[in-house]
Structure formats: C-alpha cells, structure tokens
Amino acid sequence: MRAPDSDLPLVFVGVRIAGGDVTILDRITLTITAGPPTILIGPNGSGKTTLLRAAMGLVSLSSGRITWGGGEAGAPTKSAITFQRPTMLRRTAAANIRYALAAAHVPRAKRQERTAELLTLVGLDELGDRPARRLSGGEQQRLALARALARDPTALFLDEPTASLDPYATKAIEDLVRVVSARGVKVVMSTHDIGQAKRLAGDVFLLHRGRLIESAPATEFFATPRTEEARKFIAGELLV
Amino acid sequence: MMNRRTVMVAAALAAAIFTAPVHAQDKSIVVSSTTSTQDSGLFGYLLPLFKQKTGIEVKVVAQGTGQALDTGRRGDADVVFVHAKSAEEKFLAEGEGVKRYPVMYNDFVLIGPKSDPAGIKGTKDIAQALQMIKDKQAPFISRGDRSGTHIAELSLWNKDAGIDIEKDKGPWYKSIGQGMGAALNTASASNAYVLSDRGTWISFKNKGDLVIAVEGDKRLFNQYGVMLVNPAKHPNVKKDLGQQFIDWLVSPEGQKTIANYKINGEQLFYPNASDPGA
Amino acid sequence: MSGELSALDLLLSADPTLIAIVRLSLLISLSAVLFAALVGVPVGACLALTHFPGREVLIVILNALMGLPPVVVGLAVFLLLSRSGPLGSWGLLFTPQAMVIAQTVLVAPIIAALTRQTIEDLWVEYRDELAAMNVGPARRVATLVWDARFSLVTALLAGFGRAAAEVGAIIIVGGNIDGFTRTMTTAIALETSKGDLPLAIGLGMILIFIVITINALAWGMRHVAERYAG
Numbered sequence: 001m002r003a004p005d006s007d008l009p010l011v012f013v014g015v016r017i018a019g020g021d022v023t024i025l026d027r028i029t030l031t032i033t034a035g036p037p038t039i040l041i042g043p044n045g046s047g048k049t050t051l052l053r054a055a056m057g058l059v060s061l062s063s064g065r066i067t068w069g070g071g072e073a074g075a076p077t078k079s080a081i082t083f084q085r086p087t088m089l090r091r092t093a094a095a096n097i098r099y100a101l102a103a104a105h106v107p108r109a110k111r112q113e114r115t116a117e118l119l120t121l122v123g124l125d126e127l128g129d130r131p132a133r134r135l136s137g138g139e140q141q142r143l144a145l146a147r148a149l150a151r152d153p154t155a156l157f158l159d160e161p162t163a164s165l166d167p168y169a170t171k172a173i174e175d176l177v178r179v180v181s182a183r184g185v186k187v188v189m190s191t192h193d194i195g196q197a198k199r200l201a202g203d204v205f206l207l208h209r210g211r212l213i214e215s216a217p218a219t220e221f222f223a224t225p226r227t228e229e230a231r232k233f234i235a236g237e238l239l240v
Numbered sequence: 241m242m243n244r245r246t247v248m249v250a251a252a253l254a255a256a257i258f259t260a261p262v263h264a265q266d267k268s269i270v271v272s273s274t275t276s277t278q279d280s281g282l283f284g285y286l287l288p289l290f291k292q293k294t295g296i297e298v299k300v301v302a303q304g305t306g307q308a309l310d311t312g313r314r315g316d317a318d319v320v321f322v323h324a325k326s327a328e329e330k331f332l333a334e335g336e337g338v339k340r341y342p343v344m345y346n347d348f349v350l351i352g353p354k355s356d357p358a359g360i361k362g363t364k365d366i367a368q369a370l371q372m373i374k375d376k377q378a379p380f381i382s383r384g385d386r387s388g389t390h391i392a393e394l395s396l397w398n399k400d401a402g403i404d405i406e407k408d409k410g411p412w413y414k415s416i417g418q419g420m421g422a423a424l425n426t427a428s429a430s431n432a433y434v435l436s437d438r439g440t441w442i443s444f445k446n447k448g449d450l451v452i453a454v455e456g457d458k459r460l461f462n463q464y465g466v467m468l469v470n471p472a473k474h475p476n477v478k479k480d481l482g483q484q485f486i487d488w489l490v491s492p493e494g495q496k497t498i499a500n501y502k503i504n505g506e507q508l509f510y511p512n513a514s515d516p517g518a
Numbered sequence: 519m520s521g522e523l524s525a526l527d528l529l530l531s532a533d534p535t536l537i538a539i540v541r542l543s544l545l546i547s548l549s550a551v552l553f554a555a556l557v558g559v560p561v562g563a564c565l566a567l568t569h570f571p572g573r574e575v576l577i578v579i580l581n582a583l584m585g586l587p588p589v590v591v592g593l594a595v596f597l598l599l600s601r602s603g604p605l606g607s608w609g610l611l612f613t614p615q616a617m618v619i620a621q622t623v624l625v626a627p628i629i630a631a632l633t634r635q636t637i638e639d640l641w642v643e644y645r646d647e648l649a650a651m652n653v654g655p656a657r658r659v660a661t662l663v664w665d666a667r668f669s670l671v672t673a674l675l676a677g678f679g680r681a682a683a684e685v686g687a688i689i690i691v692g693g694n695i696d697g698f699t700r701t702m703t704t705a706i707a708l709e710t711s712k713g714d715l716p717l718a719i720g721l722g723m724i725l726i727f728i729v730i731t732i733n734a735l736a737w738g739m740r741h742v743a744e745r746y747a748g
Binding site for chain 2: 601607
C-alpha cells in the first residue's frame with residue numbers, strides 16, 4: 001500500500017486519553033489541514049503537550065480515533081515534533097542533524113549537503129562542530145527544529161518551543177516558524193503566550209482541562225471570542 | 241562502527257591469548273607437588289636444567305600433599321611428586337598411579353622460639369620434646385592442611401609420642417590450614433613451636449626469634465616419592481613426557497643434581513632412589 | 519626496611535621476573551574485561567530496554583551477582599574445567615585461559631548491571647526524541663550505548679579494577695604456576711607466605727599504582743566528557 005504524501009488532513013474523532021483516574025484529553029474532535037500555523041493555546045495542564053504527542057502518534061488512546069492523510073495511514077510518516085526541553089544527542093550539532101537524516105533514511109551521499117542547508121536555515125552554521133549539549137537553550141531549540149526538518153515533514157508539531165527562552169531567542173524561533181510555514185510545512189505549535197499566538201497564528205485552538213473549548217481563525221478568535229473561557233484567557237485572567 | 245572496532249580488538253586479543261601458550265604446551269607436563277618442596281626453591285633449580293636437557297617444560301602446581309594427590313586423582317596432573325609414603329601407597333592401591341619411585345629425603349626439624357618456653361633445648365628425642373610441649377602447654381602451630389608435613393606431624397604426636405592430639409589439644413595448639421611459609425610466619429609472630437621441613441626453614445627469610453629446637457631424630461625423616469598418574473584411568477596424561485621426568489629424577493644425573501642444590505652452602509635434599517626400602 | 523629497599527631495586531632495574539608477572543596480570547585482566555564487556559554491555563542494554571515477566575527479579579539477581587566472592591567463582595570454574603569435570607576435555611585448568619574465563623565470569627555481572635542502570639536512565643531521557651525520529655530498536659540500542667559511552671567506560675574501569683585486584687579466583691583455576699600462571703596478586707600471596715618480601719612489596723607498589731591510575735582515569739573521564747561532548 002503506497003504511503004500517502006502527506007499526513008494531512010489530521011483528524012481527531014472523539015479522542016480520549018486517560019491516565020488512571022485522570023482524564024488528560026476529553027473527547028477531542030478536530031481537523032488540521034494545510035495552511036498557516038495552527039496555534040494551540042491554553043493554561044498549563046490543559047493537555048496541549050498530550051495533544052501534540054498524540055498527533056505524532058506517541059500516545060495510545062483510551063478511546064476515539066486519529067487519522068492521518070485522509071484516513072489511509074495508520075500512523076504519521078511525514079510529521080515531526082520538537083519538545084519544550086529538547087534532548088540533544090551526545091555529539092556535535094551537525095552530527096545530531098546527520099543522525100536525524102539517517103533515521104529518516106536519507107541516502108548517505110545527500111546527508112552532508114542537507115546538514116549544511118539545515119544548519120544555515122536555523123542560523124547555526126558557525127556552531128556545527130560544537131558539542132550539542134554545550135549550546136545555549138535557544139540554540140538547542142533551533143537545533144531541535146533542524147532535526148525535525150531533516151525528516152522533510154508535511155506537518156511540524158512544536159511543543160512550547162520558546163517557553164524557556166529569552167526574547168532574543170524567542171524571536172529567532174518565531175522567524176523560523178514563519179520561514180518554515182512559508183515553505184508549505186504545516187506548523188502546529190502550542191504556547192501559553194497570547195502575544196505569540198497573535199503574532200503567529202493562522203488559526204487558534206483553545207484547550208482547557210483536556211477539552212477543546214473553541215477553535216477559530218485568529219482574527220475571529222481574538223476579536224470576537226465566543227466562549228466565556230476564551231474571553232477570560234484573552235483578557236489575561238487565570239482560567240481555573 | 242564502534243562495534244566493529246571493538247570486535248576486531250577483541251578478536252586480536254583472543255588470538256593472542258588463546259594461541260600464545262599453545263606451542264609451549266606441546267612439550268610440557270603438569271606436576272602436582274607440595275608447597276614445601278616449591279618453597280624450598282628446589283624446582284627453581286632443578287627444572288631449568290631438565291628443560292635444557294630434554295626441552296620439556298615442567299609446570300608445577302604446588303599444594304598440600306592431600307590436594308596434590310587429589311589433583312592426580314582428577315587427572316589434572318601428569319605426575320605427582322609428594323612426601324607422604326602411606327598416602328602415596330593408598331594412591332597406588334586405588335589404581336590412580338602407575339609405580340612409586342623413591343627420589344630423595346630431607347628431614348623435619350622442630351622449630352621454636354629462642355626463649356624455649358617448653359624447656360626442650362638439648363633434647364634429641366622428638367617424642368619427649370612433644371610431650372614436654374603438651375605438658376607445658378607451650379604454643380604450637382600446626383599446618384592443618386593434609387600436607388605431608390601435617391601428616392608427619394600428626395604421626396609424631398599419635399604414634400611416636402603416644403598423644404591423641406585431636407583429643408588432647410588445647411588453645412595452645414593452633415591449626416592454621418596453610419602452607420609451610422605461612423606456618424613459620426605465624427610461629428615467628430606468636431613465639432610458638434612448629435614442625436618444618438629443613439628446606440623451607442633454611443630458605444625462610446623471616447626467622448625472627450626462631451631457632452632449631454630439635455633435629456636429627458630418625459623419626460624426623462621425610463621421604464619423597466614420585467608417581468606417574470595412571471593413563472589407563474586418565475587418557476589425557478602425557479605418559480611419555482611424564483615418564484621422562486621421573487626417569488631423569490632417579491637417574492644418576494638427576495640424583496647428583498638434587499644433591500647439588502644448596503642454600504647458604506647447606507645441602508637440603510639427600511637422593512636415595514637406589515634405596516629399596518625408601 | 520631492607521624489604522622495601524630491595525623492592526625499589528627490583529622495580530628500577532626492571533627485573534625480568536617482575537616484568538613478566540606484571541605483563542601477565544595486565545593481559546589477563548584486560549582480556550577478561552573485554553570479553554565481559556562483549557557479553558555484559560549487550561545484556562545490560564537489552565535488559566534496560568525490553569520488558570518481560572520476571573524482569574525485575576532478573577535485575578535484582580544481576581545486581582546481587584556484582585558481589586560474587588572471587589573464590590566462589592574460582593571454585594565453580596575449577597569444577598567445570600577440571601579433567602574430571604564437564605569441560606575437562608578442553609584441558610584448560612591451570613592455564614592463563616582459565617584465569618581469563620574466571621575473571622570474565624566475575625566481571626561480566628558488574629558491567630551488565632552498571633550498563634543496565636546507565637542505559638535505563640538514559641532511555642528515560644531519550645525515549646520521546648528517538649520515538650519521534652522513528653528510530654528502530656537496533657539503532658536505538660546503538661545510540662544509547664554510544665551516548666552513554668563515558669559512563670560505560672567508567673563501568674569497564676570498575677570491572678578492570680575488580681579483576682586486577684582479585685586473587686581468589688585465579689589462584690584456584692590457574693594454580694599459581696611459576697612463569698606460567700603467576701600474576702601480581704598470586705605472586706604477592708605466595709611470596710608473603712614464604713616470608714620473601716622484596717618481590718611482594720615491589721608487586722604491591724605496582725598494583726597500588728595501577729589502582730590509583732584506574733581511579734584517576736575514571737575521574738578524568740568525567741572531565742573529558744564534559745569538555746568534549748557536553
């Protein structure tokens with residue numbers, strides 16, 4: 001069976017993920033299609049990370065269904081993910097990228113070239129030979145992005161990539177998100193920073209206590225929120 | 241990549257370690273003998289000469305007499321060379337050995353502290369000396385390891401002095417379960433009496449306050465015998481090479497070499513292969 | 519005092535007997551560590567990464583085996599290799615090979631247990647990333663082992679320290695044969711019991727030097743790790 005060229009549309013139907021007695025995601029139904037970045041917002045503990053991991057096929061579902069690429073695939077093949085605190089392999093930055101390329105079955109002959117390209121794209125071309133673990137937080141996050149892009153993904157999931165970074169590093173990541181999105185990669189990114197959501201979003205999904213409260217294109221969401229939770233969140237109030 | 245390199249290094253080391261001694265093993269025998277014989281330095285003197293003459297490498301595993309004979313019983317040695325005639329004859333009777341050849345003798349000496357707590361200085365009678373040690377409850381170290389020396393010591397107590405040492409021993413009698421050197425060390429450290437073979441005594445470098453207390457009694461005579469382990473029972477025994485070693489030991493040349501071994505100008509072993517009663 | 523001075527003499531004049539003994543000791547212990555690693559690292563890594571019923575029990579047993587008394591290992595290998603034992607036809611008793619075997623048995627559990635611990639800890643850290651990059655099981659193990667290389671080398675050094683310092687196993691299976699299976703530790707035991715101290719002291723000094731070097735290497739390894747791989 002031929003693998004689909006894209007993992008999109010990504011469809012969640014009634015997805016429920018529970019750990020013991022605790023419900024982490026509660027009957028999530030959504031569709032993600034190609035286009036500008038989708039921003040997942042919500043307070044800490046709302047289930048954003050779990051949703052992204054589920055979208056990447058890393059979590060088993062308690063009930064419901066997720067389909068990739070229009071229902072043909074059983075798991076995502078053209079997606080990639082980065083985590084809030086990325087784990088660097090104990091080798092140079094360039095070697096980290098080469099590793100990701102190898103794992104993605106990129107032929108050996110092409111890897112050198114692609115590594116250089118990706119390093120340049122994320123602005124780490126001077127730091128290719130530095131041990132990855134000795135990069136700064138922002139540099140590591142950019143390297144994680146490069147690793148993810150090594151898979152040539154159609155969908156890129158970013159879990160709070162700038163939560164631990166200073167404004168300078170944050171801007172670098174946001175710029176990269178725009179560049180990557182402009183190339184046609186669907187970015188799905190979580191954040192709890194309203195400003196960032198406003199800056200980057202094509203559309204917005206609001207999560208609260210594991211439930212999808214509201215979803216809308218960005219302009220609509222921020223101008224005319226429909227739910228009480230959305231209103232409160234946008235106003236900067238604590239959602240409990 | 242890492243794995244390939246490691247495997248190659250491992251293979252190289254394995255080759256080095258598993259092939260290195262092979263060509264030496266072609267002409268070699270294992271002789272199980274006693275620690276006192278080894279500690280006397282006799283093998284260090286004898287074996288290079290034997291190797292020079294025949295090209296045979298003799299590997300000596302030194303243990304207590306009991307262990308040495310058991311090593312022969314298990315087939316882990318080709319030749320057994322010990323000094324406990326009764327144990328050797330039992331070995332033969334069991335069919336474990338082919339033939340016993342007397343080789344040489346040395347003697348035991350009773351060692352004791354210069355201060356002589358048992359008051360046995362001047363005695364030439366070993367039985368009397370042991371009796372006095374027991375009466376005075378003077379500290380005494382026994383090897384306790386089923387060695388030829390240990391067996392001889394027990395025989396002196398039980399047969400010659402008429403003392404049932406197992407029953408009559410007290411805290412003054414310490415059985416350490418180790419070799420002659422260790423026993424001498426212990427005796428030196430605790431100012432005690434100990435029965436030793438003369439060879440180990442002469443070459444022992446830690447004498448401290450110890451001196452020879454009793455010597456010369458005929459009952460302190462220590463006879464050595466050599467036997468080929470029975471190839472009928474243990475087909476792996478190198479019977480030709482082993483027999484060559486035995487033949488050399490009892491040959492006039494071998495006997496002369498044994499007599500020539502001296503420490504501090506003193507001869508240690510007296511060859512007596514030609515003595516029918518030995 | 520004269521014992522220590524003549525020991526120094528022996529060391530400085532590179533006495534051939536001394537050199538031969540040190541060489542044999544190193545050859546045996548290094549070989550044992552190598553073979554123990556070839557067995558122990560994969561076993562430890564697999565144990566860290568697979569789940570099956572009885573896994574917890576196996577881990578407890580493995581950790582306990584780290585404390586195997588050397589003499590017991592020596593006795594067990596002796597019974598196996600003796601001519602009257604099951605592997606007697608191999609003719610390995612009283613040879614350096616037997617000593618390598620005994621020390622490998624002694625050291626392998628140490629390396630396996632330490633590997634298991636290290637890899638398992640690293641797996642917790644790496645699990646999501648490796649899953650996200652769709653890394654298959656074989657490559658996963660290789661990646662974890664490579665990334666854990668400094669801790670694993672420390673485990674190997676621990677194994678070598680154990681092997682180099684023990685006497686119980688190798689004296690039983692090797693027989694302490696002069697010029698053939700006599701190593702530093704067995705020679706020290708022998709010479710001390712003979713009351714002949716210079717050689718024993720000389721060997722003791724070398725052995726202590728080796729132990730200190732191993733510990734320095736293990737300590738230095740941490741610094742190398744941080745400087746060159748972060």
